[in-house]
Amino acid sequence: MKGPPIILTTDFGQVDEYVGVLKGVILSINPAATLVDLSHAIPPQDIGRAAELIFRNYRYFPHGSLHLCIVDPGVGTKRRIIVVSADGHLFLGPDNGVFSPLLRAYEQAKVYELTNRDWFLERISTTFHGRDIMAPAAAHLSLGAPIAEAGPLVAINSCVRIPPAEPLVRESEIAGKISSIDRFGNLITTIENHHLDALSHKSCLTVSINATEVQFHQVSYAELPDHLPAAIINSSNLLEICVKNDDAATVLGARIGDTVLVKCG
Amino acid sequence: MKGPPIILTTDFGQVDEYVGVLKGVILSINPAATLVDLSHAIPPQDIGRAAELIFRNYRYFPHGSLHLCIVDPGVGTKRRIIVVSADGHLFLGPDNGVFSPLLRAYEQAKVYELTNRDWFLERISTTFHGRDIMAPAAAHLSLGAPIAEAGPLVAINSCVRIPPAEPLVRESEIAGKISSIDRFGNLITTIENHHLDALSHKSCLTVSINATEVQFHQVSYAELPDHLPAAIINSSNLLEICVKNDDAATVLGARIGDTVLVKCG
Amino acid sequence: MKGPPIILTTDFGQVDEYVGVLKGVILSINPAATLVDLSHAIPPQDIGRAAELIFRNYRYFPHGSLHLCIVDPGVGTKRRIIVVSADGHLFLGPDNGVFSPLLRAYEQAKVYELTNRDWFLERISTTFHGRDIMAPAAAHLSLGAPIAEAGPLVAINSCVRIPPAEPLVRESEIAGKISSIDRFGNLITTIENHHLDALSHKSCLTVSINATEVQFHQVSYAELPDHLPAAIINSSNLLEICVKNDDAATVLGARIGDTVLVKCG
Numbered sequence: 001m002k003g004p005p006i007i008l009t010t011d012f013g014q015v016d017e018y019v020g021v022l023k024g025v026i027l028s029i030n031p032a033a034t035l036v037d038l039s040h041a042i043p044p045q046d047i048g049r050a051a052e053l054i055f056r057n058y059r060y061f062p063h064g065s066l067h068l069c070i071v072d073p074g075v076g077t078k079r080r081i082i083v084v085s086a087d088g089h090l091f092l093g094p095d096n097g098v099f100s101p102l103l104r105a106y107e108q109a110k111v112y113e114l115t116n117r118d119w120f121l122e123r124i125s126t127t128f129h130g131r132d133i134m135a136p137a138a139a140h141l142s143l144g145a146p147i148a149e150a151g152p153l154v155a156i157n158s159c160v161r162i163p164p165a166e167p168l169v170r171e172s173e174i175a176g177k178i179s180s181i182d183r184f185g186n187l188i189t190t191i192e193n194h195h196l197d198a199l200s201h202k203s204c205l206t207v208s209i210n211a212t213e214v215q216f217h218q219v220s221y222a223e224l225p226d227h228l229p230a231a232i233i234n235s236s237n238l239l240e241i242c243v244k245n246d247d248a249a250t251v252l253g254a255r256i257g258d259t260v261l262v263k264c265g
Numbered sequence: 266m267k268g269p270p271i272i273l274t275t276d277f278g279q280v281d282e283y284v285g286v287l288k289g290v291i292l293s294i295n296p297a298a299t300l301v302d303l304s305h306a307i308p309p310q311d312i313g314r315a316a317e318l319i320f321r322n323y324r325y326f327p328h329g330s331l332h333l334c335i336v337d338p339g340v341g342t343k344r345r346i347i348v349v350s351a352d353g354h355l356f357l358g359p360d361n362g363v364f365s366p367l368l369r370a371y372e373q374a375k376v377y378e379l380t381n382r383d384w385f386l387e388r389i390s391t392t393f394h395g396r397d398i399m400a401p402a403a404a405h406l407s408l409g410a411p412i413a414e415a416g417p418l419v420a421i422n423s424c425v426r427i428p429p430a431e432p433l434v435r436e437s438e439i440a441g442k443i444s445s446i447d448r449f450g451n452l453i454t455t456i457e458n459h460h461l462d463a464l465s466h467k468s469c470l471t472v473s474i475n476a477t478e479v480q481f482h483q484v485s486y487a488e489l490p491d492h493l494p495a496a497i498i499n500s501s502n503l504l505e506i507c508v509k510n511d512d513a514a515t516v517l518g519a520r521i522g523d524t525v526l527v528k529c530g
Numbered sequence: 531m532k533g534p535p536i537i538l539t540t541d542f543g544q545v546d547e548y549v550g551v552l553k554g555v556i557l558s559i560n561p562a563a564t565l566v567d568l569s570h571a572i573p574p575q576d577i578g579r580a581a582e583l584i585f586r587n588y589r590y591f592p593h594g595s596l597h598l599c600i601v602d603p604g605v606g607t608k609r610r611i612i613v614v615s616a617d618g619h620l621f622l623g624p625d626n627g628v629f630s631p632l633l634r635a636y637e638q639a640k641v642y643e644l645t646n647r648d649w650f651l652e653r654i655s656t657t658f659h660g661r662d663i664m665a666p667a668a669a670h671l672s673l674g675a676p677i678a679e680a681g682p683l684v685a686i687n688s689c690v691r692i693p694p695a696e697p698l699v700r701e702s703e704i705a706g707k708i709s710s711i712d713r714f715g716n717l718i719t720t721i722e723n724h725h726l727d728a729l730s731h732k733s734c735l736t737v738s739i740n741a742t743e744v745q746f747h748q749v750s751y752a753e754l755p756d757h758l759p760a761a762i763i764n765s766s767n768l769l770e771i772c773v774k775n776d777d778a779a780t781v782l783g784a785r786i787g788d789t790v791l792v793k794c795g
Contacts, residue, residue, distance in 0.1 A: 005292055005296070007285070007289070011713075011714075012713060013712075013713035014279065014544060014567075014569075014570075014571065015569065015571040015712075015713055016569065016571075016710075016712045016713055017568055017569050017583055017586075017587050018712075019567075020537070020566060020567055020568035020569060020587070021568075021587050021590045023566045024537070024566065024568075024587070024590035024591035024592070024595075025590050027535055027564065027566065027591065027592050028590070028591065028592045028593075031535070031564070031592055032564075034292065034296070034297075035566075036285060036288045036289065036292065036300075037279075037284075037285055038282050038285035038286075038289075039279075039280065039281065039282050039285060040279075041279065041280040041281075044713065044714050044775075044777075045775055053282055056282075057282050057285070057286050057289070060286045060289040060290050060293070060396065061289035061292065061293065062289070062292050062293045062296055063293075065289075073751065073752060073775055074750075074752045075750055075751060075752065076749070076750020076751060076752060076753070077750055077752045077753060079752075125764070125765035126749065126750040126751075126762075126765075127750060127751055127762065127764050127765045128764075128765030131590065131765065132765070180281075182278075182280075182281045182283075183276075183277060183278035183280055183281055183309065184276075184309050219341070219391065220339075220340055220341020220342055220391040220392060221338065221340060221341060221391075221392055222338060222339045222340065222341060222342045222344075223341065223342060232391075232392065234390070234392050234393075235390035235391075235392045235393035235396065235397070240392075245309075245310055245338055247309075270557055270561070272550070272554070279544065299557065299561070299562075301550060301553045301554065301557065301565075302544075302549075302550055303547050303550035303551075303554075304544075304545065304546065304547050304550060305544075306544065306545040306546075318547055321547075322547050322550070322551055322554070325551045325554040325555050325558070325661065326554035326557065326558065327554070327557050327558045327561055328558075330554075445546075447543075447545075447546045447548075448541075448542060448543035448545055448546055448574065449541075449574050484606070484656065485604075485605055485606020485607055485656040485657060486603065486605060486606060486656075486657055487603060487604045487605065487606060487607045487609075488606065488607060497656075497657065499655070499657050499658075500655035500656075500657045500658030500661065500662070505657075510574075510575050510603055512574075
């Protein structure tokens with residue numbers, strides 16, 4: 001183990017060789033690097049999903065970790081590659097909005113454009129900057145190279161932002177969406193626990209999805225009633241719709257993007 | 266590398282971020298931990314499958330390894346979390362039967378209830394004890410913390426057991442089931458090599474599955490006859506039904522749970 | 531980190547426990563081994579695909595890396611297992627053609643038959659030599675054991691070769707095939723950049739696949755025209771057919787093995 005761990009998030013999947021090649025390039029520069037996969041199953045080119053995933057989970061990794069995010073539909077164009085220092089972690093990826101939630105949360109974040117060719121592979125393809133530019137740069141940073149050597153400091157306001165997937169919050173109702181569906185078929189929504197505070201009556205909430213009403217519970221999965229879809233606050237403080245020991249997505253015929261409404265009483 | 270490797274078995278799949286987050290939590294406590302995935306493709310909540318997988322494979326890992334098993338439909342309830350010391354390995358997971366085959370095989374195993382809050386994350390969710398309780402506890406154990414600090418020793422007989430997936434063995438016939446189907450479409454059964462010894466005539470066995478009779482062979486895959494389904498003893502000493510360079514599950518229309526009969530001659 | 535990294539390529543998938551078990555065996559012998567997955571999604575028994583994948587990507591791993599390839603339909607037969615030293619890397623796998631491109635490219639490669647039983651597990655199954663023979667041998671090599679201890683040097687010409695997936699190159703036309711389809715639906719062909727040099731007119735190439743003509747471009751993905759299938763040279767110097775931000779395999783109804791034609795003007 002040499003230097004902080006490098007955490008990889010990509011839309012490469014695990015069928016092709018792309019993730020393995022990233023790791024080969026990193027180990028060629030820092031043979032003792034610690035490499036961890038956060039997810040390689042980001043839907044192709046889905047910057048928003050990657051942004052959410054990284055923002056909600058980076059804090060579970062060691063202070064000083066380097067989060068490498070390669071979801072890069074603009075690969076080979078003039079889009080910048082940036083290194084962000086925020087909340088004691090480093091983030092490296094294309095300047096395409098993938099770090100938006102982070103930049104929104106940490107206005108004091110420092111952002112550098114990655115331009116130091118000494119850190120790149122010699123030959124740079126037009127279609128795989130993860131391999132040729134980002135992975136080797138991550139390796140150099142993990143060896144302790146100062147972030148300021150990555151390239152020039154850039155104004156945080158110049159970075160590409162994508163709009164947050166915020167729910168519409170009113171006193172009587174919150175309208176959010178399903179942002180992802182996990183392996184268990186749980187429906188994760190864009191509605192955070194703190195959004196519920198805006199409702200005038202927080203007791204006895206009803207949640208509806210695709211014309212089905214589900215009850216809100218503040219219990220664990222196992223304590224939910226059998227077979228009935230239910231809404232809970234999950235381990236990321238998000239409203240989640242689930243069915244005890246079953247697949248809520250199938251039971252409810254739900255899909256990513258479907259509207260979820262929360263109402264009082 | 267610091268301390269024994271931590272081997273992860275879960276039903277989390279590899280699409281979501283859950284496995285990555287477990288690793289982040291572990292590395293935050295033991296930055297030099299060695300982490301190995303055994304399988305994250307346990308069918309959701311399938312305690313029996315996880316129990317079999319861990320029991321059949323733990324011995325291939327270094328003496329002293331720590332096997333972390335998170336298949337935990339009872340997460341957030343009063344179900345215990347236990348640490349088991351057996352056969353020179355450590356096992357950590359919910360007390361829901363996932364260590365049944367192990368406890369059955371090692372009656373001298375020592376079992377501790379995990380109650381030491383100093384080992385947990387500060388905030389404990391109701392739905393992700395893998396992240397909040399089990400992963401950090403595993404990290405502390407991997408750093409060399411004595412197992413007795415996990416919590417009180419509990420009676421091995423107090424642990425939840427699930428019934429073994431034993432075949433019905435008679436002198437003339439063995440009735441087992443397909444317990445899993447691997448990537449190659451091989452049908453792995455609950456019938457172990459030693460069960461065959463009970464048959465009065467071990468030569469010239471016939472195996473039948475879904476009304477198809479297949480021949481028993483004591484050879485390698487490549488030496489099997491082309492196209493014909495065949496039964497062999499596999500590398501885990503289990504009766505397995507396969508088709509040379511083909512997918513037995515598809516060829517035979519077989520599914521997990523289907524009955525497999527072995528008869529003499 | 532002790533010794534060179536061991537890079538794993540198999541057709542085991544990531545659902546079963548097989549890959550985890552390989553790693554357990556390796557770590558039991560070299561507890562500090564660095565293990566990297568290149569791909570475990572080689573189609574079952576597809577030696578040609580594994581051969582290509584390893585040959586095109588081994589160079590991205592550190593000099594001295596040990597590439598363990600377990601795609602082994604002949605497991606348990608008299609087929610040899612070999613260790614190849616070529617281009618500063620080591621390769622270990624069955625002598626079934628999986629190292630053909632490598633042996634073709636490096637005629638000075640040294641090939642040893644793996645016969646040293648001291649490196650094997652005690653009990654050797656007929657169906658899982660990856661676990662019982664190859665993984666432990668790789669571990670011993672990673673600890674610094676001299677390759678000559680693996681077993682006798684064998685003549686490189688005695689090794690099994692599979693024919694290369696070379697395109698048919700004429701002055702007016704190149705006929706290749708789709709060799710793989712990646713997660714993005716990009717169609718990777720057997721046509722290499724240098725093959726195009728054989729064409730009398732390299733400007734204004736047209737590429738056709740399944741009766742659809744697509745334009746050849748020398749730009750990045752993002753600079754391609756919207757929705758239109760296009761041909762580019764990819765990051766492995768191979769002709770690739772893609773659709774900007776879309777899935778070319780679906781758009782074109784293309785499959786592995788389909789013919790791809792390149793014509794002048």
